[in-house]
Amino acid sequence: MKTNSLWVDAFRRLSRDKTAMMSLVIVIIFSVVAILSWMGILSAGWSQEVGGSNMPPSAEFIFGTDLFGRSVFDKVIHGTQIAMSVGLVTSLIAIPIGVVLGALAGYFGGWVDDLITWFYTTFSSIPNIMLLISITMILGKGIFAVYVALGATGWGSLCRLIRGEVMKHKEREYVQAAGAIGGGHMRKLFIHILPNVTHLVIINASLQFQTAIKSEVILSYLGLGVQGEPSWGTMIDDAKLELARGVWWQLAASTLAMFLIVLAFNLLGDALRDALDPKLKGK
Amino acid sequence: MTTPLLSVKNLTVDFHTQEGVTRAVNNISFDIPAGKTVGIVGESGSGKSVTSLAVMGLLQKPAGKVESGQILFNGNDLLLNNEDQMRKIRGNEISMIFQEPMTSLNPVFKVGAQIAEVLTIHKNMNKKQAWDRAVDLMNQVGIPSPAQSAHKYPHEMSGGQKQRVMIAMAIANEPKLLIADEPTTALDVTIQKQVIELMMNLQQQYKMSMMFITHDLGVIGDLADDVVVMYRSNIVEQNHVKSIYEGAKHPYTKGLLACRPNLGANPRRLLTVSDFMNEEGKELVVPAERLTVYDKELIPSHQGEGTLLEIKNLTTNFPIKGGLFGRTIDHVHAVNDVSFKIQKGKTFGLVGESGCGKTTLGRTILRLIEPSAGNIIYNGQDITNIYGEELRLLRRKMQIIFQDPYSSLNPRMTVGEILAEPLIIHGIGNSKAARLDMAKELMDKVGLKVMHLNRYPHEFSGGQRQRICIARALMLRPEFVVCDESVSALDVSIQAQVLNLLLDLQDEFKLTYIFISHDLSVVNFISDEVAVMYGGKIVEMGAASKIYQNPSMEYTKSLLSAIPKGQPKHF
Numbered sequence: 001m002k003t004n005s006l007w008v009d010a011f012r013r014l015s016r017d018k019t020a021m022m023s024l025v026i027v028i029i030f031s032v033v034a035i036l037s038w039m040g041i042l043s044a045g046w047s048q049e050v051g052g053s054n055m056p057p058s059a060e061f062i063f064g065t066d067l068f069g070r071s072v073f074d075k076v077i078h079g080t081q082i083a084m085s086v087g088l089v090t091s092l093i094a095i096p097i098g099v100v101l102g103a104l105a106g107y108f109g110g111w112v113d114d115l116i117t118w119f120y121t122t123f124s125s126i127p128n129i130m131l132l133i134s135i136t137m138i139l140g141k142g143i144f145a146v147y148v149a150l151g152a153t154g155w156g157s158l159c160r161l162i163r164g165e166v167m168k169h170k171e172r173e174y175v176q177a178a179g180a181i182g183g184g185h186m187r188k189l190f191i192h193i194l195p196n197v198t199h200l201v202i203i204n205a206s207l208q209f210q211t212a213i214k215s216e217v218i219l220s221y222l223g224l225g226v227q228g229e230p231s232w233g234t235m236i237d238d239a240k241l242e243l244a245r246g247v248w249w250q251l252a253a254s255t256l257a258m259f260l261i262v263l264a265f266n267l268l269g270d271a272l273r274d275a276l277d278p279k280l281k282g283k
Numbered sequence: 284m285t286t287p288l289l290s291v292k293n294l295t296v297d298f299h300t301q302e303g304v305t306r307a308v309n310n311i312s313f314d315i316p317a318g319k320t321v322g323i324v325g326e327s328g329s330g331k332s333v334t335s336l337a338v339m340g341l342l343q344k345p346a347g348k349v350e351s352g353q354i355l356f357n358g359n360d361l362l363l364n365n366e367d368q369m370r371k372i373r374g375n376e377i378s379m380i381f382q383e384p385m386t387s388l389n390p391v392f393k394v395g396a397q398i399a400e401v402l403t404i405h406k407n408m409n410k411k412q413a414w415d416r417a418v419d420l421m422n423q424v425g426i427p428s429p430a431q432s433a434h435k436y437p438h439e440m441s442g443g444q445k446q447r448v449m450i451a452m453a454i455a456n457e458p459k460l461l462i463a464d465e466p467t468t469a470l471d472v473t474i475q476k477q478v479i480e481l482m483m484n485l486q487q488q489y490k491m492s493m494m495f496i497t498h499d500l501g502v503i504g505d506l507a508d509d510v511v512v513m514y515r516s517n518i519v520e521q522n523h524v525k526s527i528y529e530g531a532k533h534p535y536t537k538g539l540l541a542c543r544p545n546l547g548a549n550p551r552r553l554l555t556v557s558d559f560m561n562e563e564g565k566e567l568v569v570p571a572e573r574l575t576v577y578d579k580e581l582i583p584s585h586q587g588e589g590t591l592l593e594i595k596n597l598t599t600n601f602p603i604k605g606g607l608f609g610r611t612i613d614h615v616h617a618v619n620d621v622s623f624k625i626q627k628g629k630t631f632g633l634v635g636e637s638g639c640g641k642t643t644l645g646r647t648i649l650r651l652i653e654p655s656a657g658n659i660i661y662n663g664q665d666i667t668n669i670y671g672e673e674l675r676l677l678r679r680k681m682q683i684i685f686q687d688p689y690s691s692l693n694p695r696m697t698v699g700e701i702l703a704e705p706l707i708i709h710g711i712g713n714s715k716a717a718r719l720d721m722a723k724e725l726m727d728k729v730g731l732k733v734m735h736l737n738r739y740p741h742e743f744s745g746g747q748r749q750r751i752c753i754a755r756a757l758m759l760r761p762e763f764v765v766c767d768e769s770v771s772a773l774d775v776s777i778q779a780q781v782l783n784l785l786l787d788l789q790d791e792f793k794l795t796y797i798f799i800s801h802d803l804s805v806v807n808f809i810s811d812e813v814a815v816m817y818g819g820k821i822v823e824m825g826a827a828s829k830i831y832q833n834p835s836m837e838y839t840k841s842l843l844s845a846i847p848k849g850q851p852k853h854f
Contacts, residue, residue, distance in 0.1 A: 006695060006739065173691035177752075179651060181705035181759065182678035195695040 010199070013275040020271030026264035033077060034084035043077035046070060046230060054247050064249040066238065075230040076253045082231040083261065086146055086216040087209040093151025095158060095205055099194075102162030107170055107189050116159070124156035128215065132224055143226045146219055150212050158204045165197045199276035203269055210265035217258060232258050286358060287314035288492045289338065289460055294352035296333055296342065307333040307347070309516040315460065320486060320493040322507035322524070324500050324539065326774040327745070329513040331496050335462045338494070339379055340369040356460070375405040378453040382465040384445035388437040394448045395421070395433025401455045420451040425481060442637070443474035447481065454485055461486070462494045467502060471636045471801050476845035479506055498774040500539045501847045504528060512536045534560035534567070542779035544808035546831055546846065548576035552786060553779040553808065591763060591795050592625040592648070597657035599640075599647045617643040619819035620657070625812075627762075630789070630796040632810030632827065634803055634842065640819040641799045645765040648797070649681050650674060661763070679709055682756035686768035688748035692740040698751055699736040702726070705758045725754040728791075729784060746777035750784070757788065765797045770805060782809055803846055807831050815839050 014020050036042040049069040050061070057064045063072035105116035132149040139145045169175060170193060178188050219225035220233025232254040239251035296308040308330040315321045325331045336342050338354055340361060354361040356377070361369070373379075381387045389397060398420055399413035408416065414433070421429035424447040437445055446466060453461055463482065467475040483506060486493050497503055503510060504524060511521040512535065520533040531537045538556030550573060558569050598621075600614035617640045625631045633641045646652045648659055650666065658667045666677055685691040692701060702722035703715070712718035723733045729750040740748055749769065756764055766785065770778040782805065788794060800806050806813055807827055814824040815838065823836045834840045 006741075173685040173687055174693045176646075176651060177683070177685060177691050177755065178693075178704070180649060180678065180683045181755070182675045182708045183704070184675075187708070192693050196693070 010275045014271060017271050017275070019267050020275075023264040023268040023271070026260055027268060030080055030084060030261050030264075034081045037077050037081035038085070043074040043081075046074035046078045054242065054245075057249050063253040064247075066250055067242065072235075072250050072253050075235060075250075076232070076257050078230050079232040079235060079254060080257060080261075082143065082226055082229070083213045083216060083258070086143070086150065087212045089147045090150040090154050090212040091205055091208050093147070094154035094208060095201060097151075098155035098158030098204075099162055099201055101155070102159040103166050103189060103194060103197075105159070106163040106166030107185070107193065109167075113163070116163075120156045120159050123153060126153070128153050129219070129222070129224070132219060136224060141224065141227050146216055146225050149219075150215055154208055154212065158201070158208070161200055161204065162197055165200060166193055169193045169196055199272075202276060203272045206265050206269040206272060210262045210269075213258065213265075214262060285317070288317040288357065289315040289494070290353075290355040291334070291338070292353040292355065294334070294337060294354065295350040296330070296337055297348055297350050298346050299348060300346060306516050308337070310352070311513070311518045312352075313511045313518065313521055315492045315494055316508075317459075317492055318486075318490050319508040320495055320506055322503035322510045323494060323496045323513060324498065324503060324510060325513035326498055326776050330516040331513050332464055334513075335379070335464055335494060335496055338462065339373055339377060340364065340366075341373075371405075374401055374458075375456045376458055377460045377462065378456065378458040379462040379464065380446075380449050380453050380466045382468055384442055384449055384469065387449055388445055390437050393434055393436060394440065394445075398433075398448065398452050398455055401452050405456050416455070417451070420455055421448070423485070424448070424451045424454075425477075426451075441474075443470055443478065446470060446474075446478055450478070450481065450485070454489060454491070457489055458491060460492045460494065462496070464496045465498070466495075468497070468499075472803065473636060473842060473845040475502070476847070479847075482506070498776075499543070499847075500527075500536075500775070501543050505847055512539070535564075539776060542776050544779075544782070544804045546804055546807055546843070549808050550574060550576055552783045555779045555783065556776050557780075588627040590624050591627040591662060593658075593660040594621060594623050594648065595658040595660065597621045597644070597647060597659065598655045599643050599652060600655040614655075616819050618647060618654075621816075621819075621821050622657075623814060623821065623824060625795060625797065627795055628789070628793055629811040630798050630809055632806035632813040633797060633799045633816060634801065634806050634813060635816035636801060636842075639816040641816050642767055644816070645683070645767050645797055645799050649683055649765055650677075651683070675709075679759040680761050681763045681765075682759065682761040683765045683767060684749075684752050684756050684769040687772055688745050688752055689772075691752055692748060694740055697737050697739055698722075698726070698731075698743075701740075701751065702755055702758055705755065709759060711759075721758065722754075725757055728788070729754045729757075730780075744777075746773055746781065749773060749777075749781055753781075753784065753788070757792065760792065761794070763795045763797075765799065767799045768801070769798075771800060771802065778805070785809065803831075803842055815842065 033042060047070065050071050051065045051069050053065065053067055053069050055061060055065040061071050061073060063076060066072055066075070101116045101120070105113040128149065131153060132145065135149045136145045139148065166189075170188070175188050175192050178192050216225055216231065217233035217236065220231045221237045223237070225231060225233055235250055235254040239247070239254070243251060291314075292312050293310050294308055294312070295306070295310050298305045298307050311334065313321065323331045323334065333342070333347070336347070337349060338361065342349070349362055356372070361372070364372070388394065395414060395417045398417035399410065402408045402413040402416055403410070418429045418433050421433055426432050426444055426447050432440075440448070466482070467478050470478060479502065482493070485491070495503060495507060507524050509521065510524050510527045512519050512527070512533065514535045520527070520531065520536045527536060528540070531540055535556055538554065538559040541554035541559070542556065544553055552573070554569065554573060558567065558573060560566055597618055598616065599618040601617055602611040603613045603615060604611060619640070621644060623631070633644065635641045643652060647654050650659070654667060658665055660666070661677070661681070669677065699719055699722055702725065703718040706712045706718045706721060712721060719736065723736060726733050726736065731747060731750050731754070740751065743751065770781050773781060785796070786809065789796065796809070798806060798809050810827045812825065813827045813830050814821045815830070815836070816822070817838050823830060823834065823839050830839065831843065834843055
């Protein structure tokens with residue numbers, strides 16, 4: 001008889017969930033668009049004047065044009081590239097830090113735990129914007145500062161979660177059994193405990209991603225984020241002055257794009273939790 | 284003849300899951316007369332709990348569905364009631380006690396308030412009346428100083444006391460029928476006896492009927508009037524308890540009666556259900572040599588061949604942290620000045636109630652917990668203070684089999700990976716294929732199918748999982764194995780198979796065991812020497828047969844008298 005690992009089972013459960021699959025498709029479309037934009041295949045001409053100033057949506061420009069006659073559609077595509085890159089890079093910074101520190105704190109306890117707990121409570125007590133302002137003072141404004149600031153502040157909640165789970169698992173008998181057959185700390189922690197908490201990392205990653213996207217929009221709206229190129233945040237910032245003149249399309253297009261991807265990540269996160277959590281699986 | 288209080292007629296329950304339809308209960312009929320106790324006996328998955336949930340109207344919806352049949356309570360079919368009507372009956376006319384007292388009480392409310400809640404819901408009492416009645420009930424179920432105890436939270440009580448609180452809640456409204464689902468399985472043997480006596484007294488006092496669900500026919504003997512035996516969703520036998528004990532008809536019942544080790548002499552290997560019937564349910568004739576009881580001391584293979592392990596004045600302390608900076612303010616002596624010797628090839632039994640330090644002692648010997656004082660001498664070598672590589676090499680010789688077969692296997696690894704891991708750690712076997720071959724060999728030895736090598740633990744039953752644990756412990760070909768309550772979580776019928784397996788493996792691999800358990804009859808069956816632990820100390824030690832026939836300490840006597848005799852209450 002063929003048999004499946006918990007991962008295969010989980011994916012099968014996920015694939016039966018229509019909302020989750022729809023969300024996954026949206027996430028994949030956004031990712032592909034972002035990659036194509038980054039490679040210069042899509043929206044390379046976002047900075048070109050292609051029509052008149054503030055033209056409403058039409059067959060030629062589906063999201064209309066902005067004050068300088070640039071295509072809002074191309075700007076949204078470029079904004080997608082910025083948003084997805086922020087989500088990806090901050091997750092790549094925050095998740096490894098959170099997992100490693102959380103695992104070490106939870107597994108070893110004692111002074112290691114005290115030190116790491118002190119570190120993340122201190123870090124998470126600094127408001128993101130304060131930290132970002134200080135980082136931009138050092139690194140200069142721009143997307144790189146956004147990566148560093150969001151990555152540096154994003155790992156706290158994951159670290160706390162992993163620490164708690166590792167503490168719970170290290171008392172389980174299967175971990176003690178690994179010790180009894182002669183396995184060392186690294187084997188117990190990385191081969192036995194971590195695979196049993198990976199599902200939390202995946203669920204957390206999908207939420208981390210969308211939090212980072214929202215944060216980037218807010219920071220750029222405040223003028224602290226990307227400079228000199230369109231992001232959803234700067235587009236909303238531009239649009240707030242034009243809205244009074246009835247120019248709604250720039251705001252609508254950027255908000256819609258953000259709404260879709262944040263919703264998709266949230267729904268996907270919920271579905272992943274249902275599919276991956278082994279506690280919900282019967283004995 | 285008067286109508287019975289509860290009458291289940293042709294009940295069939297199915298579970299509808301994504302994998303298909305499973306029949307949980309197949310066309311069963313039985314009666315519970317007023318004022319009588321009916322025991323429902325069967326192994327896990329036999330449908331006994333599902334039956335009780337169907338009576339309570341608590342089947343998990345929408346998966347569980349009653350396909351046909353009637354459940355008549357006082358002549359009314361409970362299955363025709365809507366949810367509102369059922370709610371008036373539940374906790375009032377029919378109440379239930381669950382297996383696990385640790386999780387059945389709400390941890391954030393005082394126990395007095397939890398008992399009072401039942402009364403305010405069904406009896407329209409005000410808070411003061413309900414509280415007074417709750418204290419009165421706690422007194423009746425034998426909780427010491429009930430007026431003060433009512434203010435306690437569940438975590439401040441022991442397991443036995445919590446189960447008493449559950450019983451107080453269940454009888455608060457003087458129900459006509461009490462359903463008890465394995466109420467004593469999670470408890471130690473002495474507590475089990477007290478709880479069963481309490482339930483018998485309360486049943487007579489309140490003239491209740493009782494449905495008592497268990498996997499252990501021995502428990503029911505003291506308690507039940509009638510017994511219903513369930514096997515694979517069907518009732519295979521029902522009769523008066525006396526008739527069941529004296530002349531069981533169905534081979535499965537015979538197997539259940541025979542598989543429990545008793546305190547006297549036992550056959551060399553315990554009889555199991557499979558001795559009485561084959562897979563298809565056909566009755567087999569048990570060969571005479573399987574029934575012969577034997578005297579352990581006369582078996583030559585059980586003669587010792589010198590000391591393998593010597594424990595000298597071993598003490599293990601756990602610090603109690605307190606104060607602002609988490610300083611150590613005191614110590615708990617989990618193991619306190621313990622000394623003994625174990626002969627090669629013998630089994631040393633450690634008995635005692637939970638919290639007596641037997642598990643800590645077992646793990647300290649294996650150096651999974653650091654000792655605070657004393658010496659552990661293994662094969663002439665003092666291993667109390669060895670570390671690193673030396674300790675890792677020692678792990679090949681000394682192994683452990685844990686209690687809970689559900690939490691002791693990593694859910695993300697296949698059986699093959701689990702069994703190969705000790706070989707990888709110790710660099711045994713040249714290739715993956717060679718290691719898997721060794722794993723297959725042991726799977727065969729412990730009675731698992733070799734083709735299940737690539738399965739994950741969740742696909743196995745409790746008994747099969749325990750076999751995987753045993754195989755893992757034996758992969759390194761150890762000389763010495765600590766079995767820590769290794770059969771306590773298993774049904775009695777499975778327990779007998781695993782005990783037999785442990786004995787077979789002991790003969791084949793010349794193993795020395797420390798067998799830790801709270802179950803004296805199991806320890807008696809498997810051990811050559813027995814030590815009784817209480818409060819971290821060994822209070823009595825000696826040959827198994829001597830201790831069981833002439834216990835010298837009061838504590839040992841009380842442990843022995845608490846064992847269910849497996850005899851019906853009146854002949």
